[in-house]
Amino acid sequence: MSFDLVFFGGTGDLTWRKLMPALFQAFRHGKLPAAGRILSVARDELSDEQYRAWLKERFQEVDDAKRPNDEEFARFAELLHYRRMDLSQPADYARLKSWLQGRGADSAVLYLATSPHLFPMICEQLGAAGLNGPQVRVVLEKPLGHDLASAQEINRVVRSVFSETQAFRIDHYLGKPSVQNLMALRFGNALFEPLWRRESIANIQITLAESLGVGTRGEFYNQTGALRDMVQNHALQLLTMVAMEPPSSNDADAIRDEKLKVLRSLKPFTEDSVGRDVVRGQYRPGNAAGHPAVGFLQEQNVPADSRCETFVALRTEVQNWRWAGVPFYLRTGKRLASREAQIVVNFRPTPHNIFPGFNAPNKLVIKLQPEDGLELHLLAAKGANQQEALSPVSLDLDFDKAFAENRVGAYERLLLDALAGRLNLFVRSDEQEQAWRFVEPILQAWSKDQAGPRPYAAGTWGPAAASALVARDNFAWDEEQ
Template sequence: MSFDLVFFGGTGDLTWRKLMPALFQAFRHGKLPPNGRILAVARDDHSDERYRAWLKERFQEVDTPKRPTDEEFARFAELIFYRRVDLSQPAHYQALKSWLAERNADTAVLYLATSPHLFPVICEQLGAAGLNGPHVRVVLEKPLGHDLRSAQEINRVVRSVFTENQAFRIDHYLGKPSVQNLMALRFGNALFEPLWRRECIANIQITLAESIGVGTRGDFYDRTGALRDMIQNHALQLLTMIAMEPPSSSDADAIRDEKLKVLRSLKPFTPESVARDVVRGQYRAGTVDGQPVPGYLEEAKVPPNSRCETFVALRTEVQNWRWAGVPFYLRTGKRLAARDAQIVVNFRPTPHSIFPGINQPNKLVIKLQPEDGLELHLLAAKGTDGQHETLSPVFLDLDFDKAFPTDRVGAYERLLLDAIAGRLNLFVRSDEQEQAWRWVEPILEAWRRDDSGLRSYKAGSWGPPAASALVARDGFTWPEEQ
């Protein structure tokens, strides 16, 4: 299958930090389909050779194991081309159309790695140029909008040019191997599905923690905040994967139908429940990995006296028969104690313990980063104390990198290959995305009306103490507190 892959925003950070390295890994692994071309377009004035040289320099900042050798890059660079494109100029889209028509590849993938406010104008110009035929796919990078209204407007323009099956709304967390294994864990095995319900599960906790600050992205982050940046998309997508009903098949729409049902079943927020069940914070100066770091207000390009949240923790419920009464806790933050993304499924304790003093519940930990894997925490017999059997916590540990050393692909590598192949399973449908915005809107509105609830937390901690109180109110604790 021949393909052309076009990156709008070809000189932007996303392209050279994530997308090109992911494509190179697919190329190195022999997974990139043959007979392909990669075109970067941007306003900068580069020739093909100058862009390739520029990109080679950027690859020096990629993690060492993922850097190409000179010989590897020379072969990879043969696929890469560059065109100067002003996104507001119709003639430039006609030139792009002519370039694509040179060989009329089986598939053309147009990846919009630009600011989301440019999505409508790009899509309109693509439609006017006739670059929306059935062999064309458009990939939309998050965030799609900054609220429900802006997301709906982007989707309206996209739908006016492309069909829903041509639109690939990307959420790179869905490309992580551990997230893909959620489907296999639940629907490919008979072990867990009978337990995956309110009678057996006490609570579910989703943590997306970062130890880094906002860096040089202070101006962007201050307009976004943790709720829009992580909860509305990544965390909610993980929640749907955990809570969804078994789909009728592995078809993309069958899966996305079930995810949408979960989003529609989430308990809606009111001003009162926002005040009770949502914690927001902003980091101040502290120490991370033994090094002093500044507070958010001291970061570059952050406005003085900003009220932007860099931490969110919240409690919600999925109001259906499977999950009624089970709390779901979501949290995310910058400058936390560790880089750690995981889902913890805490099971209920045994109804009656025959072992004195021991009734520690089991839990399943789904690790997303920095490593991918599963841990099943159990109790095992340790010996006797002279009178009674004593138990000790143990866990079964599955490290996916060790279990599948030759078959692992990164999140963006997987999603780019799926976009080229036309597989929509790991991409977000417009109604899913809009429902997620609909659910977070009451939180945003409550904060607009009253921003007095912003709590301070020390960099290098696990967030404001109120986040611990949020789960303690139900008799639970976060993993690091156990």
Template sequence: MSFDLVFFGGTGDLTWRKLMPALFQAFRHGKLPAGGRILAVARDEQSDEQYRAWLKARFQEVDDAKRPSSEEFDRFAELLHYRRMDLSQPDHYQRLKEWLSERNADTVVLYLATSPHLFPQICEQLGVAGLNTPRVRVVLEKPLGHDLRSAQEINRVVRSVFDENQAFRIDHYLGKPSVQNLAALRFGNALFEPLWRRECIANIQITLAESLGVGTRGDFYDRTGALRDMIQNHALQLLTMVAMEPPSSNDADAIRDEKLKVLRSLKPFTEESVARDVVRGQYRAGMSGGKPVPGYLEETKVPAGSHCETFVALRTEVQNWRWAGVPFYLRTGKRLAARDAEIVVNFRPVPHPIFPGTNRANKLVIKLQPEDGLELHLSAAKGSGQSEALSPVFLDLDFDKAFPTDRVGAYERLLLDAIAGRLNLFVRSDEQEQAWRWVEPVLDAWRKDTTGPRTYAAGSWGPAAASALVARDGFAWFEEE
């Protein structure tokens, strides 16, 4: 299958830090379909050779394991092309069409790795130029909008040009092996699905923690904040994967129908419940990695006195028969104690403990980063005495060790799926809009709240109120147990 893959924003950070290294890994692993061309478009004036040299220099900054040798890059570079393009100029889209028509590839993937406010303009011009035929797919990078209204406007324009099955709204967390294996764990095995319900599960925790601060992106981050940046998309998508009902098939729409039902079942927020069930924080100066680091307000390009949240913890419920009464705790933040992303399913304790000591409940830990894997926490007897207390043990599945030759990174998997036309791991417009609909009352309540976020020391696990939020139900965050 021949394909042309076009990156709008071809010199941007996302393209050279994430997308090009992911494509190179697919090329290195022999998974990139033969007969492909990769085109980067941007405003700079460069030749193909100049762009290839520029990208080769950028590759020196990626992880060692993902860095090509000189010989490997030269072979990969044969696929790379560059064209100068001003996205505001209609005739530049016609030139792009002419370039794509040179060989009329089976599939054309247009990846919008630009600022989301440009999405409507780009899509409209693609439509005018006729770059929306059935063989064309458009990939939309997050964040898709700033609120419900802007998301709906982006989707309106996209739908006016492309069919829904041509629009690939990307959320790279859905490409992580652990998330894919979450579905396999539930729907490909008989062990867990009978236990996956309110009668057996006490609570579910989703943590997306970052140890880094905002760095040089202070101006962008201050317009976004942790709720928009991480909760509205990544965390809610993970929640839907955990909580959805078994789909009728592995078909993309069957899966996305069930995810949408979960989003519609989330307990809606009111001003009162936002005050009670949502904690927002902002990091102050502290220690990270053994070194002193500045607070958010001291970071580059952050406005003085900003109330932007760098941390969010919240409690919600899925109001249906399977999950009624089970609290879901979502948490994300910058400058936390560790770079750690995980889903923790806490099962209920045994109804009548017969062993002395602590009655430890079982838990399933789905690890997303820094490594991908599963841990099943159990209790076992050492065998030294009849009245001994049970000891904690766990079964550990490390996907890197279990599948050493078949590992595929999140962006690599999603790029290959976009080329192949597989929509299973992409977000449908009604899912995305429902997620915005759910978080908007929180944003509205914060706009009215002049007290601003609670502060927390960099290198900690966030404001103390986040621990109190979980303790109120008699539970604790995983790392605090």
């Protein structure tokens, strides 16, 4: 299969930090189709050789395991090309079209690794230049919009140029191996399906925690915040994967239809319920990994009076027959106690306990980062005597060890799927807009709230109100149990 892959924003952080290392891994693993070209476009005046040298230098900053040696990079660099391009100029799109048509590849994937506010202009220019034929696919990086109205406008323009099957809205969490194994766990095995419902599950917790602060992204983060940056996309997508009904097939639309049903079933927020069921926080100076850490207001390019949230915790419910009454807790934040992303499914205790004092409920932990894996937590007797104390044990599946030879990173998986035209792991426009409808009442309530975000010390698990949110239902966050 021949392909052309074009990165708009080819000298941006996303391209060199995430996308190019992922492509190199696909190349190293022999998964990247051989008959391909990779073109980066940006405003800088660079030749192909200058761009290759620039990227080779950037590669020195990526993880050691993803860094090519000189011989590997030389072979990978043969695929790399560069063109200067002003994204507002029709003549530059005409030149891009000429370059792409020069050999007529089987597919052309146009990856918009730019600021989302440029998406409508780029798509309109692509359409005017005739760069929207059936062999063309466009990949849209998140965040798609700042609110529901802006997301709808982006989607309107995209749909005016490309069909829905040509639009690949990327959420890299969906490419994580553990998320794929969540699908396999639920729909490839009979073991959990009878238990995957309100009668057996007490609550579900989704945690996306980062130990680092905003760093040099202060200006961007101050305009975005944790709700838009993580909840509206990543956290809600994970929730749909956990809560969805079995799809009729592994077809992309069958899966996305079921995810959309979950989003439409989420209990809507009101102004009163936002105050009760949503906690927003902002980190203050504290201690992170044994070192002093500044607060958000002291970060570079952050206004001293910023009301931007760096932490969100919320409680919601999926209002359908399977999940009625089961609380779903979501939380995400910067400068928390540790870096971890996980889904915890807490099962109900046994209906009759014959081991007094030892009735710790079972739980399934789906680990997304820093490692990928599954842990099933059980109770077992310490010795042969059944009267002896029970002890917690776990069945631990480490995907990195179990599937070491076939491991594929999230962006690597999604880029390969985009090249192959597989939409299963990409977000459809109606999903994305429904997620915005869910969070919009929170944004509206916060705009009227004079109190602002609750402070929490860097290096902790967020405001105390987040623990109280879960304790109200007689539960606790996983690290507090």
